[in-house]
Amino acid sequence: MSNHQTALSPGTHTVDLGNVAQRYHVAGSGPVVLAHPGGPGLSWEYLRMPAAESHVTMVYVEPIGTGASGRLPAHPHGYTRERYAQALDGLIDHLGADRVHLLGHSHGGFVAQHYALTRPDRLAGVILYDSAPVTGxxxxxxxxxxxxxxxxxxxxxxxxxxxxxxxxxxxxxxxxxxxxxxxxxxxxxxxxxxxxxxxxxxxxxxITGTYISGLDDRLAPDLVDDRDALGSIRAPALVVAGRHDVICGPRWAGELAAGIPRADLVVLENSGHLGHVEEPDAFARAVTTFVSATAR
Structure with a gap:
């Protein structure tokens, strides 16, 4: 079996990324979608999307510092968006994928925005799910x-x-x-x-959580304000939000979709922050339609 097949076979995997273990979980078949959960620090299981797995290969990332993945020397500090992006680089290399779709939920959406801004050539598309362009x-x-x-x-x-x-x-x-x-x-x-x-x-x-401070290794906050940069995102983008999301709702989804060239916007009318659980079929339809249209 080739490395590509092994890395994407269903089940739980661990890859060593420069002395930090990155755990991930594979389910489904079709184009590859990496799913980065929120928190930071929340266990990946809450983000499981069985309805989407019928159409795409979901790779659920267990972010470094969280769950069974490895810890940084500065833990619980040092988990910046750039450090998460570096871990994604290593994981994508390990998967042997050319370009992937990256789905980020909540805080994972902040990571996905950063990745789309800094590594556009590695993405077939980016899905910003219940996220925002700014923190603070x-x-x-x-x-x-x-x-x-x-x-x-x-x-x-x-x-x-x-x-x-x-x-x-x-x-x-x-x-x-x-x-x-x-x-x-x-x-x-x-x-x-x-x-x-x-x-x-x-x-x-x-659901379980690992405490992540939100500070870099110099104890400075890793704040987000991507609003002025959104126009430079070149990857195809889908923005998904729940109408009743209290933390990253339609206001922020609208700003993301307006700022990113040619972004698609889907608002789930009967969902809060967890539309993949509240309206699983509508959510999966939005994601898989986007992935099918943008997959190479």
Whole structure:
């Protein structure tokens, strides 16, 4: 069996990227789509997209510093977008793929934007899923407004106070256990209609988190503001967002799509931050149609 076939055979794989282990998981068949999860630090399993796997080869990245992948010497610091991009370079080389489609969800979308801006020749297309072109105070203020609307819309729901308390605690995360509790505690806010479908969404609460500081190895914040650079993205682009996403919703999706030349925009009307779970068929249709149209 060739290296290419081995690297893309279904299952779990680990590749050594210069003394840092990169774990990834393969499912499906067809054009290759690398999926970079969010957080940073969230376990890859929440991003599993069975509906898409019927049409494309999904390569779920377990980012360095997270889960069973290796840690940097400066852990939990040093996980900048450029460092994640370097890990993607090594993984794409290992896969033996010419060009791939890169899907980034949430924080993974920040990584995917950076990759599209700095390594366009390695991409057949980029999918920015529930992401934004900017982080920092402006992004936080928009999320805070959306959380206030979420609280009004769900007043009286059991457990709402706990969700809001989790939201207020996010800035104080400092370890893996706290990151896992926060990831589970905030989930109802990340779904458009959690309380009427709790049994359906119960498997999501298996999510785990690894604490990643968001600081570089010199302890400076790795902030994002790609708005002025979006016009230079040459790769075909698809922007996907949930109408009710509180953290990276339609405002940011609109800015991404407007800024990237010829980008396609899909808004999932009945989804929050996890459209691949909330509207799996519509999400998979958008992704696979885009991939089929842009695959070489």
């Amino acid at each position: 105070p402006e992004h936080y203020a928009e999320a805070a407004r959306n959380m206030e609307e979420f609280a009004r819309r769900n007043a009286g729901r059991p457990g709402l106070d706990g969700v809001l308390a989790t939201w207020e605690s996010l800035g104080a995360l400092a370890d893996d256990e706290g990151t896992t509790r926060a990831a589970r505690g905030i989930l109802p806010a990340y779904l458009a209609d959690y309380w009427d479908h709790q049994e359906r969404y119960a498997p999501l609460f298996a």
